[in-house]
Amino acid sequence: MGGGIPSNKIIIGGFSQGGAIALYSGLTYPNKLGGIVALSCYLPLHKSFPDVVSPANRDVPILQCHGQDDQVVSYKFGEKSKEIVNEFNPNINFIGYPNLEHNASLEEIRDIKEFLKNLLKLS
Secondary structure, eight states: OTTSOOGGGOEEEEETHHHHHHHHHHHHOSSOOSEEEEESOOOTTGGGTTTTOOGGGTTOOEEEEEETTOTTTTHHHHHHHHHHHHTTOTTEEEEEETTOOSSOOHHHHHHHHHHHHHHHHHO
């Protein structure tokens, strides 16, 4: 943004704690973002939502992916986070991956690629 990139062209993302930070920061950031990719994570401070959501990012496109066998960040935490976000943002897509623990898979990477391709077509 300081270098001339409009915030609506920026897509943030992360895995595990990085995904939690991306999800929280993206939803509360005051300027419109292009999207959020949240992998194997949860929504921090979930009880503060939807009150802390920035109007600019109330409908930001989100891809949330989670391994169904994750023993570090429970799959249930990921599902619950999706439910909370979905109450105010219908543009969240949650994908669970059977037999995937707390790591990434080729299938997940392909889904991220498709999400990003679709976002870039919109801009």
